[in-house]
Amino acid sequence: MPPHPLLDERVIGREKKRKQSQTDPPAGRTLSYVEAVREATDQEMARDPSVILFGLDVDDPKAIQGTTRGLAEKYGPERVFGTPLSEDAMTGAAVGMALAGLRPIHVHIRMDFLMLAMNQIVNVAAKGRYMYGGRASVPLVVRSMIGKSWGQGAQHSQGLHSMFMHVPGLKVVAPAAPYDAKGCLIAAVRDDDPVLYVEHRLLHFQKGFVPEGPYAVRPGKARVTAAGEDVTLVGISYMQVECLRAKRLLEEVGINAEVIDPVWLSPLDMDTIAEAVERTGRLLVVDTGWLCCGAAAEIVAQAAERLQGVRDLRLRRMGFAPTPCPTTPALEKLFYPDARTIAAAARDLVEGAPTGWIPDELPEPESIEFRGPF
Amino acid sequence: MSARLYRALYRIRRLEEEIARVYPTDKIKSPVHLSIGQEAVSVGVCEALRPQDVVFGTYRGHALYLAKGGDMAAMVAELYGRAAGCCGGKGGSMHLIAPEAGMMGTSAVVGTIIANAAGYAYALRYRRQDAIVGCFFGDGATEEGVFAETLNFAVLKCLPILFICENNRYAIHTHQSRRQGRPAICERARAHGMPAERIDGNDVIAVLEKAREVAARVRAGEGPWFLEAMTYRWREHVGPGSDYHLGYRTEAEAESWMAADPVRLLAEAIDAAERARIEREVADEIADAFARAEASPFPGPAELTRDVFKEEPHAAAPLVG
Numbered sequence: 001m002p003p004h005p006l007l008d009e010r011v012i013g014r015e016k017k018r019k020q021s022q023t024d025p026p027a028g029r030t031l032s033y034v035e036a037v038r039e040a041t042d043q044e045m046a047r048d049p050s051v052i053l054f055g056l057d058v059d060d061p062k063a064i065q066g067t068t069r070g071l072a073e074k075y076g077p078e079r080v081f082g083t084p085l086s087e088d089a090m091t092g093a094a095v096g097m098a099l100a101g102l103r104p105i106h107v108h109i110r111m112d113f114l115m116l117a118m119n120q121i122v123n124v125a126a127k128g129r130y131m132y133g134g135r136a137s138v139p140l141v142v143r144s145m146i147g148k149s150w151g152q153g154a155q156h157s158q159g160l161h162s163m164f165m166h167v168p169g170l171k172v173v174a175p176a177a178p179y180d181a182k183g184c185l186i187a188a189v190r191d192d193d194p195v196l197y198v199e200h201r202l203l204h205f206q207k208g209f210v211p212e213g214p215y216a217v218r219p220g221k222a223r224v225t226a227a228g229e230d231v232t233l234v235g236i237s238y239m240q241v242e243c244l245r246a247k248r249l250l251e252e253v254g255i256n257a258e259v260i261d262p263v264w265l266s267p268l269d270m271d272t273i274a275e276a277v278e279r280t281g282r283l284l285v286v287d288t289g290w291l292c293c294g295a296a297a298e299i300v301a302q303a304a305e306r307l308q309g310v311r312d313l314r315l316r317r318m319g320f321a322p323t324p325c326p327t328t329p330a331l332e333k334l335f336y337p338d339a340r341t342i343a344a345a346a347r348d349l350v351e352g353a354p355t356g357w358i359p360d361e362l363p364e365p366e367s368i369e370f371r372g373p374f
Numbered sequence: 375m376s377a378r379l380y381r382a383l384y385r386i387r388r389l390e391e392e393i394a395r396v397y398p399t400d401k402i403k404s405p406v407h408l409s410i411g412q413e414a415v416s417v418g419v420c421e422a423l424r425p426q427d428v429v430f431g432t433y434r435g436h437a438l439y440l441a442k443g444g445d446m447a448a449m450v451a452e453l454y455g456r457a458a459g460c461c462g463g464k465g466g467s468m469h470l471i472a473p474e475a476g477m478m479g480t481s482a483v484v485g486t487i488i489a490n491a492a493g494y495a496y497a498l499r500y501r502r503q504d505a506i507v508g509c510f511f512g513d514g515a516t517e518e519g520v521f522a523e524t525l526n527f528a529v530l531k532c533l534p535i536l537f538i539c540e541n542n543r544y545a546i547h548t549h550q551s552r553r554q555g556r557p558a559i560c561e562r563a564r565a566h567g568m569p570a571e572r573i574d575g576n577d578v579i580a581v582l583e584k585a586r587e588v589a590a591r592v593r594a595g596e597g598p599w600f601l602e603a604m605t606y607r608w609r610e611h612v613g614p615g616s617d618y619h620l621g622y623r624t625e626a627e628a629e630s631w632m633a634a635d636p637v638r639l640l641a642e643a644i645d646a647a648e649r650a651r652i653e654r655e656v657a658d659e660i661a662d663a664f665a666r667a668e669a670s671p672f673p674g675p676a677e678l679t680r681d682v683f684k685e686e687p688h689a690a691a692p693l694v695g
Contacts, residue, residue, distance in 0.1 A: 052500070078500055084530065089523030092489020093496060096430075099478055100497030119520075123483050124490065132471045132479065133462030134681040168682050192684040 031210040033203050036178040037067040037143075040185035041105065043214045045075055048103065051189055052079045054090070055107030055143070064107055065145075065204050087116035091142070095124050098140040103189055111144040111198065112155050118163075125194040126169030140194040141185070146237065146288055147201045148336070154324035159237065159289035164196045165266045165298065171219055172266040174198040176240035178208040180263050183217030190216060198265075200238035200288060220267035224276070228258035231282040231346050234273060236262060236295055239286040239318075245339035246346060249359040255350050265295055273299060274306045281311055282349045286337050287319035294319060314349050318342060338362075379578050380640045381652045382417045385659070386437045387637045389446065392660050393436075393453065394614035401668070403455035404466035409437035411576075411608035414636035415540050416441040418581025419508055419601075422589050428476045428498070429508040430491040432540075433468035434607075435480040438510055443475035446659060451667040458670035462677065484545075485511060485518030488537075492524045495535040506534040506592045514545030516559050525566040525598075532597040536589055537563065539602045540575060546611045547622040563600035575603030576636045606631035 031039065045051045058064055059072035059082045072080040083090045087108070094104040108114055114121070121142065128138040147156040164172045171193060175184045181199075188195035225240065226247055235243030240261045247257045258276055262268060277283045283303050285296035296317035307313055318337040326332055337345075344358045390408045397406065409416070412434070420429065420441035431438035439449055444460065452459030453467050460470055468482040478494060481487045491509035498505050515521055516539060528535055539559055543550050550557045563570035573584050581603060588599040608628060610617035618625050641649060 084523065084526055086523035086527060088520045089489040089492070089527055092486065092520060092524070093493030093527060096490035096493020096495075097497045097500075098493075099490065100428075100494045102497045102500065104493075119483060119486060120489065124481065124486055128479075129684065130681045131461065131465045131469045133460070133464050135461065135471055135473055136479065137684065171683070 026211045027213065028209050028211040030207050031178050033178045033181045033199075033206045034066045036182040036210045037185055037199070038069060038071070039210070040182040040189075040214075041068065042071060042074070044186055044189045045071065045079065047214065048189075050101060051103045051105065052097070053105045053107065054081045054083050054094075055109075056085060057082055057109060058107050064109055065201075067204075068107065087113050088120060091117035091120035092124065094140050094142075095120055095128070095138055098125075098138040098194075099128065099136055103139045103141070105141045105143060105189065108142070108144040110156050111146050111160050112158050114142070114144050114160065117142075121164070121170070121194070121196075122167050126167045128169075129193065130169060137192050138194050139192045141188045141197055142194070143197045143199065145199045145201055148238065148288070149202065149332075151327040151329070151332070152201075152325065153327040157325040159198075159287065159320070161196065161198045161237075161265055162289055162294040162298070165268075165295060166293070169193065170266065171195040171264070172198065173219070173264045174200075174237040175217070175263055176200075176203055176206070176235070176237055176261050178206055178210050180217050180223070180261075182210050183215050184263065186214055187216035187219060191219065198237060202238050203241070206241070217263065219264050220269050221264065222260055222262045222269035222272040224258065224272065225261050226257070226259040228256040229280060230255045231257050231284060231350050232273070232276045232280045233257050233259045233342065233346060234262060234283065234285040234299055235259060236265070236285070236287045236289070238288050239337065242337060242339045242342055243286055245362060246342035249339055249343035249362070250346055252359070253347060253357065255347060257346055262299070268299070268302075270299070270302045270306065274303055277303050277313070278307055278311060282314045282346075284316045284318065284342070284346050284349055286342055287317070289319050290322060291317050291319045292322070314352065316345055316349055318345060376640060376643050377648055377652065379417060379421060379582070380637075380644050380649065381656065382421070382441055383413050383578060383637045383640060384652060385446075385656045386413045386417070386440050388653075388656055389440065389450075389660050389663070390436060392664065394609070396664070397614040402453045404453050404468070405612050406436075406453065406467045406614065407434040407612050408609045408614065409434050409607075411631060411635075412540055412542060412605045413437045413441075414578035414581055415538065415575040415603040415605055416510070418578045419510075419536070419538055419585040421582045422585035423476075423508055424505070425476060426503070426505040427508060428478050428494055428505060429510060430478055430487040430494070431480045431510040432484070432487070432512060432515070433480060433482045434512070435470050436467070438480075439470040439472060439477050442472065442477045444470060444472035444477050445475075447663040447666045448472070450663040451670050454667040454670070455672060456667055456670035457673045457677075458666065463673045464677070464681070485515035485520045487511070488515060488518075488524045489520050492528050492533055492535055495528070495533040496531060499531075499534055504593075506536060506589060508536050508538060510538045510540060512545070513539060513541040513543065513550050513559065514553070515539075516562065517545075517553060522562070522566070525563060525568065525600075528598040529567040532595070534592050534595070535598045536585070536592050537598060537600045539600070540605055541602050542605050542607045544607065544611070544623070547617075547620060549622070559602050560600065568598045568600050570600035570602065572602040572604065575605035576631070576634050578636050578640060608632065
């Protein structure tokens with residue numbers, strides 16, 4: 001298993017040691033998530049002329065936070081283009097291109113905008129192969145971003161990945177680390193079925209080890225990002241960062257939490273999660289989305305189905321408050337789980353009763369540089 | 375040419391009449407939206423297209439599937455829900471496909487394929503392929519947002535696509551005048567920047583000639599073209615029968631269209647012996663298609679979970695866990 005880039009210095013240190021001890025080391029360096037997404041796109045476009053990239057603003061000066069920077073110049077306006085504000089038709093066009101054998105990457109700067117594309121994603125892309133008896137393929141990648149902070153508000157902040165997990169025929173991936181951002185995007189582009197690739201605005205600033213060459217991170221494989229035996233934390237997308245921070249807080253009270261990043265939400269690697277929960281007996285799933293019918297509900301339900309009668313279980317979900325996202329920071333901070341509330345909930349789960357413990361305020365993660373619009 | 379067109383029209387008409395006849399036996403396991411009365415649009419346009427050209431259609435897609443060269447036996451088997459169906463029994467009447475003939479699919483959600491067709495046209499042009507797309511939809515689809523969005527994109531990118539609106543005036547049971555504030559569909563196409571023309575969709579020769587002319591222009595790279603073909607659905611929206619008892623339209627309205635039946639009008643122009651030969655051959659083909667459908671097994675239980683995703687691992691990547 002490759003090192004997890006979220007544990008950056010330690011990982012990079014370990015990587016350097018490994019390089020010295022191996023005859024054929026993977027070449028790598030520290031990249032941001034944005035740079036990893038851009039590199040994956042660039043390498044796949046260079047490898048395969050059927051890969052094309054479009055979406056609102058992919059060729060504008062801000063270049064989707066930099067994830068598409070320079071690609072329009074390098075590959076030309078036929079392969080990289082900004083689109084009309086027509087999410088429905090452009091998603092439908094992407095499906096048509098995919099039916100014709102191209103491998104489009106369609107980019108949405110907010111996941112909220114996918115609601116305008118649901119018909120094409122759910123009714124056409126997801127069903128093409130099955131409904132046509134295996135005679136059609138829709139190798140489409142839909143990139144979208146979950147927003148957070150700086151007052152993103154109700155329509156720029158939603159994590160709607162569970163809606164897509166619900167539908168057979170779609171794959172859903174929500175990489176948290178730059179390593180996975182690159183490897184999963186490459187896997188998504190090479191996949192012969194539609195893949196929803198979920199980014200998070202705050203993850204764009206994460207830095208970590210990224211190999212230089214192309215590689216694919218296999219669909220349906222979770223990653224244990226930190227070992228522990230007292231409780232299993234599953235953090236989805238950006239909540240992976242908060243779970244790793246919560247682990248450090250829990251260490252202060254003598255609790256050793258295991259942390260898992262599912263990476264792929266569909267197909268979901270329940271073997272890895274259930275194996276962990278069979279050991280710890282306690283599962284806390286933290287999502288950057290709502291709880292009702294959500295990704296966390298699915299993971300907890302599957303864990304319960306597999307392990308009921310096998311061992312005693314304590315299960316809990318955390319995610320968005322059951323409200324639209326408020327804009328004001330006074331309410332916004334109550335809307336989201338964070339490392340402190342995750343640590344508190346995990347401790348209660350371990351103790352088997354409410355303890356009333358809440359860790360001291362933490363500084364914001366240094367890696368998060370998000371301070372402005374977009 | 376007339377004999378060839380007559381065979382194409384008559385073949386679709388007779389097959390759908392046979393579907394309607396068999397339907398009450400419940401052997402057909404799929405809702406059917408018959409195109410009886412509207413065949414000349416698909417036949418005329420597809421006659422103007424070439425084998426490498428591609429079409430997308432609607433849930434009322436039997437005529438288009440057959441006109442573009444889809445296999446009749448595979449279509450009937452699909453309606454029967456059998457393994458030999460063009461979708462292995464998983465699509466049914468509303469999701470016919472025949473990639474080998476350039477029939478790339480149909481949708482049960484109105485308007486959906488308009489954008490898929492434009493994307494396909496983009497791919498053809500990107501690959502410098504010598505082919506165009508024919509995109510078929512009804513008057514109801516022109517009210518969907520995806521219609522306006524796609525027309526804009528098609529003009530913006532100068533796509534090799536011919537839009538064909540089959541205007542039969544009714545979306546299920548609601549007349550166009552009760553759905554559109556200004557029922558001038560060609561005007562809307564022109565407003566997006568493409569040439570548009572209304573034609574008599576029941577005159578198969580007129581459809582063919584106009585489609586040939588504009589397909590040549592689309593093929594030459596002039597950008598998208600739009601045809602509104604006026605036609606009429608004889609049968610109920612879905613199912614084998616008539617629906618005058620519902621009261622949303624009158625028999626008198628239908629009679630004027632039936633008087634201009636494209637199949638009968640063309641039949642009168644054909645040599646009697648040749649016509650008899652065509653009709654005999656079509657009858658044999660239809661009998662054979664139904665016999666083969668009935669002989670085909672239903673798909674086995676393993677088919678339930680097959681083809682949700684491609685099952686082979688994807689290509690050419692070092693996989694890591």
